[in-house]
Amino acid sequence: MFTVPALGLGTSQLGNLGRVVSDDDAQAVVSTAWDGGIRYFDTAPHYGLGLSERRVGRLLQQYPRDQFTLSTKVGRILTPSPDTAHLRDTEGFDVPADLKREWDFSADGVRRSIEASLDRLGLDRIDIAYIHDPDDHWTQASQEAAPALVALREEGLIGAVGVGMNDSAMLAKFVAECDVDLVMCAGRFTLLEQPALGDLLPVAQDRGVGVVIAGVFNSGLLATARPRPGATYDYAEAGADLVQRANDIADICEQHGTTLPVAAQAFPWLHPAVVSVVVGCRSASQVQSAVDAEALGVSPELWTALDEAGLLAPGLLGETTR
Template identity: 40%
Template sequence: MSLKEILPGRLGFGTAPLGNMFRAIPDEDARATVEAAWDQGVRYYDTAPFYGAGLAEERLGRVLSAKPRDSYVLSTKVGRVILDEPETDVPDFGEKGGLFEHGNPHKVLHEWTADATERSIEGSLRRMGVDRFDIVWVHDIAQDFHGDAWLQKFEEARTGAFRVLSRLRDEGVIRAWGLGVNRTEPIETTLALDEPKPDGFLLAGRYTLLDHEHALQRLLPLAREQDVDMVVGGPYSSGVLAGGTHFEYRQAPPEITERVGRLKAFADQHGVSIKAAALQFSLTHPATAAVIPGATRPSRIAEDVAALNETVPAAFWTDLRAAGLVSPAAPLPDGA
């Protein structure tokens, strides 16, 4: 089943910020934000054990477990098992060091074997207080976490997580599975396999208004050939497109800040919100099934919904193309 058949709308909610990404947020703010998403009609929610060592799942579950289970679509991820013991060492998250230092103090086992996959799902169900997940993503088997050892982790997942999730899908326990990564190469490698075959993928930060050239070269044509959909995570490029200072989960370097400034100058010139430009750009590619921006304040949800429905003039896109700020290969809204 394709992701477009499963997902209830084009705007979902990504919960990485609810795991205290970058900073600690109060429980009441997290709850109010999820409730705001629900009240605004959002019915697709994505989470992961990795987000604050289970904290995001717990916070999301406190709201969703009280809603009718058939009324929303829920995805989580495998690759991390949260242990019932305190973390005594500084966690090694590769390029993402310090990302969830304000999360739960639990030890996290990074493993993509068959056994760990089943344990991960069981733990997620328990933390969230729900009886099932619709979609499960294989999380972070990519260079940004593992460097040159990423192919080793990929092979562990191929013989472990991939097979378990394929079986669970075939048994009707889950509706779909795929990869949830911040790099294109693991998805390209997966799509080249004869089996098992994913139903789609969650690509974070690699098909955004700010950063999309690489994905357009190989990955997205391959996905279209195989009729595999994607969910776009991090459509605001870790927040730098929405007024934040982070890109790729770190402080944005000067060249990124300069490019964002150019994009915003065109947006101001045409009276366009940068959020509208970002969301509508990511959604225009025919492979995109949904975007899942994250938030930690209720007001941000209303902004995202408004951005989705905002009218963006074709001249804005034409100017971006002429300035070299969007790839010639990128499909643009209204065929601009």
């Protein structure tokens, strides 16, 4: 199994997700992560039309290359778009729309994507390349992109082949049918919901494929000690029922001497297939909170209490706790 550091930094925010992050703040994010012991950094061309890759690559160049793990993604090719250069990106990132994304999971597209990422990063290699969001592209992603990444792995241009997406059922299919080393599952094995327990995690464990868990806060709902109406879930406003469920979980967290965000970050480690947890941060203080949460952990009694309250998937503790 490909080895990944236990705590990773997700860098979509360094691509100006939602709002601008200054160069100084981006530098503070990466330096605080490094000083806190984080050695896994995840990025993608999609994040800010390449801005995240450029920033991450530049900021990591000050550190020894053999001391950190870097992942990026394939599936979206960035091409010049002079007709929209005067506009802003329409996919959630506050950057000029001088480039556009084109879906491409072909073997040639994968190679071009990796070459372009290496150029933006300014680094000599990519440790993990994930097929990114292939939800509507199963056939090409599985039959062309995955074999192309395997070939790049054999050539030594990447270290490991992965798939990253929100759909745990399709990730399970990639694990079962393709030669992948890792998968990144976002938002589907969290303290709030655990559908990956029924599809992805068992097959990954059986096949020795590592699972990296991202989106542990479900895009915001679990990121504060007391979620309020208007909190986000999967990048949209959470319904009242989800806010209530999150607060029910928060009540029990408080009773066991911890907070909802700390418990949310610790939760994925209940399953033995999980090899890393990636947390997205836009400020040094958020990074420090993630580092502190990793050190704090939670008491095993918390999981039992949540299970007894019916706030975890039935049977989760009996099947997964190690």
